[in-house]
Amino acid sequence: MRLPKLAQFIIIVGVIYGLLKTPGIFLGKPIPESLIFMYMVLIVATVLLVMTSTDESTEELFRPIRALVEDPKKAFVRNIVFAVTPLIAGYIAYGLASRGGEPPAELRSIHPAPPSRMSAYGRPYDIATLENPLRRTEKEDAELFRSYVAEGAEIYFKNCFFCHGDKLDGRGHYAHGLSPRPLPFKGKDTIAQLSESYVFWRVVKGGPGLPAEGGPANSSMPAWEGKLTEEEVWKVILFLYDFTGNRPREWAREK
Amino acid sequence: MRTVFIFISILLFSATAFASGDVEQGKPVYEKYCRQCHGKDGAGDGPAAQYLNPPPRDFTLGIYKWKTTPFDELSPSDEDFIKMIKGWPAHNTVPGWDGLNGTSMPGWADVLGDNDTKDVIAYLKGLSGLEAPEKPPIDLKVKVAPSKESIARGKKIFGDVCSECHGDEGRGDGRKKLKDDLGARTWPRDLTKPWTFRAGSAPVDIYARLTVGIPGTQMPSFADPQSKKTLSDDERWDVANYVASLDAPYKKPGEGAVIKAVKVDGPLPDSPGAEWDKAAFESFYLVPQIIEGERLFTPTLASVSVKTLFNDDEIAFLIEWDDPTDSVPGDASAVDLSDGEVFKDGAAVEFPSSMGEKPYFGMGSASKPVDIWFWQNDGTVRAIKAKGASIVQDVSNGVSARGMYEKGTRQVVFKGPLKREWREEDAQRFVPVAFALWDGSNGEKGGRHTMTGWNSLVLGGGEGGSPYAWAAGAVVVVFILELLWLRGARRKDK
Amino acid sequence: MRKHIPGLLRVFALLLVILACSQTFLPSAFAGEGAGSSVISGEAAPAGAESSAPRLTKDDYPASSVVRPRVAVWMAAQMHLWFAAFVLAVPIFVVIIEAIGIVKKDERYDRMAYEFIRVSMTAYTLTAVTGVLFTVVLFAFYPHLMKYLLSIFKPTVFLYFLFFILENAALILYFRLWKRLKTGAGKIAHLCIGIALNLAGTAIMFVANAWVTFMMSPAGVDIKGAFQGDIWAAVHNNLWNPMNLHRFIANIAYGGSIVGSYAAYRFLSSTTEEEKAHYDWMGYTANLVSIGALLPLPFAGYWLTAEIYAYSQQMGITLMGGVFAWLFIIQAVIIGALFLAANYYLWCGLSRSEGGRRYTPYIKYIAFMVAVSFIVWFTPHTLILKPWEASALGGQYHPYLGPLGLMPAKNTAVNIMLLFTFLSFLFYRRANRVAVVSWAPYGKAAQAAIFSAAILNIVFLGVYYGYFANTVYKVASSVPQVATTLFAIIACLVIEFFIYRGAKEAGVYRWGRMPERSQYAIFLITVSFTWLMGLMGYVRAAIRQHWHVFSVMRDASADAFTPTIGYAANVVSVGTIIFMALVVFIFWLSGRKGADFGE
């Protein structure tokens, strides 16, 4: 038996909504509500467009709705639907209005744009052209490079790992008390997307050095300028990429 | 008999299966992931070790805390090893944490596969020459269900046996100074915060701790017939059920919590009491200050709970936290319990000096200062304007504070003037507010303290119109639309 | 009298142009007053080759209590650009249509082309008017910037006016001679005039683009902005060519959509079957040109973005990762709406022919793929999270959605979406035909094979180079992806052409048998296009942040701040509504004169 179009519509939309909710309910990794809303608008629009692409199917889709209002035989069903719909609307409105006490959703740029220049360690840096001075040892002197990475690891575990984690996954043992959460380094969507000069800027200037869109008031990242030497910072950066198996982004070569 | 047989054969099977773990292959895994804390030779002396509390395990001793083999068996079972390394996901209720709760040992399940784990276990055993355990794990089948009677019996035993260390109400406020076998300071667990239990908080996990003890610490095995405090199996279950019942869920920080301040008519209370029942506690995780200046790596305080009341002119905060000691400098009993010199306990509430752009949560900056209300348990109360970590200035603005300490719980009431701009009629404002606490017996003073980041405080609420009004409005609008539609359809019909 | 309105407007506009020219040639007379003393370092150096960019203070900007200078310039620029796009696009479109008409020997094309060149006559006037307005507000509110730009670009300004005169002459010839040069060599000559018209128009745009791109990626000047004397270097700056290409393609797409909307409206108002058929056909043709141009547009956009990154990492990150990260989600949503509408129009078009029904069952699969592609495209890297969500996720990164937020995923999605939109078109083309060649099944199998292989290749390239290879190749992988898509489209089209050569009709094909719903899809495309152009114009300008000329000349005015996306959206919306109203007015004006062609 073929389902009526309206039923198909409701089932498709309902099933997709259910699927989008699944990660949140069963895996504890919710898809943000803001995104589910956008997805659902797209899905509803697409299904509606497909179903109205021919006259026959348009007619079939809307017939039951039209019949509800126009067909005197369906007066009973209509009355029920007409009674229930405002109640549902009221319920939704209540839900939305009583959310007043929820703090507003925040949009924070995780990778805000760096300044073109910065001054640190008493001298200016041009972030656009800045390179990790230790990086070249990777090709030239593998042994020296390994020793830099090892030193970087030691610096990391003495200074950074409380927040950024043993596994470099941004889940150190103090991370739960911080908002925003410390950044992870593993994965393909964090430092793998950034050049070493960018990471250098973030380490040296820390949370207080973030631009407005990065939320400088909340970040617990210290400005490491006064705590680590320049060379130490570069070594830590070598370690971050080495441990996670990522490569720093090299803009110039991507032309 | 049959079950025991099966049990043993499973154990034997797993033991043989694990025997295949390769020490040589375990070494590189250890070197990459473990040595930073546990040290090159496994002596618990990696570069990070000095900053960790509890300190990382010294594998050369072969003493493991979280095992299920009996107290007189040194070796943990392989299942114990796997849990210690890979984590107990079912027990992790702190967001993002997948390892041993309250320690820096994460769960490695996402990094180490089964073979890697086996190899690393073999390597660890090799460090201390541990053999496979001779004795099977203790029986963890539930013997006594957590009934009212069981809990009551457990409470009695707890008072006799456990309260010396864990405190009368189990808040970790015992009368005994504790050290582990290596001499490191340890603090007894606050049993009202099960999410801080290292290896699980279900009655069965607590039962395991009672039965096995926590090797290397002063937590003994209560199954040891040599001990003066031996408890029978049923008694241990009773205590486990009682301890599990101590859970005070409100102390567990929620997700995205907002402090909802409640409006009262008339004056605000100066001290804790029944007036505060109108408001509900919101709790927040505390983290030690490791950003600037002197840093703290051995926090004793895990969370803080806050209630807020306000009237037209003033606002009052009730801040509650569990502190194992009332730290009064010079007091003999405080000195006995303290880790080093006794400093004063303290608490601080911080908010922006003016609304608009948020100031830096770590005491503001010269252009965006913060206001701080500060209290210490000798009665000191200060109102401060801070323009950066060490740039502070006392201001007088009618802030008062009063604190009390009872059975491991401290409550402090702050009262001060309400800022007009916090209550704008047209919009609900979220006032940033942060907290900091000092446990003086833990050497906390100045920059060494625990703290929260900015949280949100919202006053009043409901100014945007009652949810019921919105609901009613929606009902009416939709109904009218329906009628219009119906009328249109009728007309078309005709 | 009414008949003369456009003519009068044109005269007025010309007067204004002359006025503006005189200002241009004597900029110091206009700009020097009252502000000279505070130009700090530009003053001492002699005007001309060596002068570096002036350092301004707030006092150097004329104050206005009537309008906010920033908004006034923004609005004027926006209006001018929309009209300019219109008058550049429609002639391109018209010439293409005229050429098709000549090749196909189909009178309808010629009629449509003429209908449109007539409409654009009025639009030309408005373009000039808005252009003059734009120039005047710029000189009025930003005299020092204009002075500096002129000190470098003076020769190109002459070139600009030269092209302007040429274009105008060509336009008048093209329009006036339409009816006289109708046959044979005359028609070809007429077409050539049309091409000349377009060349002149495009040249104008290229010249103007040089000024705009110079402000974003200055070249030919030293670090302080002092002009080094090589005007070609300044013109041929890093972003000039990408911008030329992007604007050129976008103009064709835009022109098509405007014509489409016009046709759609006339379709809805048609009373006779014949009229309906004509406007349905016109809407279809316009839409086809529009969508055809839309297909390569994302690639031109990627080139532009890549060049922005290459010029300045800071500008690139501001654009894609910083404050404007969400702007691209908005863009994705709008382009999503655009493509869905385009597909929908094609799907509805299946009902024009009897044979179309065969293909309706496939619509849902195409829709599914397009929807999935869009879900990937508008999944942001920077998520909007409720605190409890951030807490549950343990940070701002989403374990499952995170990888979808990256460029490789989006590149892949865009390519797949383009391929499936192309498939919609292919089905539409086939709708009423039955292949007669004996090898048709093999041909179709080959098409299917090419198509599947292309998709597999695109996904492989995206996933492998995007996530598993060295980051250096990340963006580079988009080039082979694009190549794959273009190859698949062209190969399928070629095979299609041969399969259906001499094909027989499956049933009657009826222009005009189109549901009214479908016409709204065209309106949606036009409105979305206009709005999107406004928004992208905003972001192009906004990534300069507080610079007039990036890193060379600072904006020190009170309006130097970067507006938020929400604010920009409001300005763009107001602008769109005004522009749309003016376009309606133009159509109304040209409609008044009656459909005089052929009478």
Added chain:
Amino acid sequence: MNKRFLKVAAFSVAIIAAYTLFSSLYVPPMKPEEPPSLEAVHAVGVEGLISLGEKVFKGKGACALCHNAAGRAPLLDNIMEAANTRIASIDYHGSAKTAEEYIRESLASPSAYVVPGYGMAGDELTSPMPDVTTGAIGLSAQEVDSVIAYLQRLSGVDVTVTGEAGGIDVSGAIEATTDSEGAR
């Protein structure tokens, strides 16, 4: 105006409205960074001078690298009062008469007075601080003034400097500091 036209117009306006609402309400506002201030110092008065001073102190001047809670150098939150006692000290071998002069002098020749415990290792009479008016840091006269203004505000005394000392273009200096601070 016919009904059809109104319908199409309403449809178009509805789409525009949907886009606008989506971008201005649904997407939470993310405010771009304010442009760095480019005012000439004398034009913005004392407050501007102080805020420039804070920027120089934390940025270009590199003062905050040592003068912080970590204690490599003395804290300067109450320097104005301390300066008066230092001038009176027998260890002082500079020529300043007022606290303001003392700071101006210390910025150029830091060893005029060395706070006990903060000298070079093994040489308590030489300060490890560089001359910040020249060399790598090279503060201009205005910047020195601004730092003094900032320190005066920190100490809670009246701001006495005017920022007019050099009378030359300072926008370059501000630009340099704001860029490094641009991210703040």
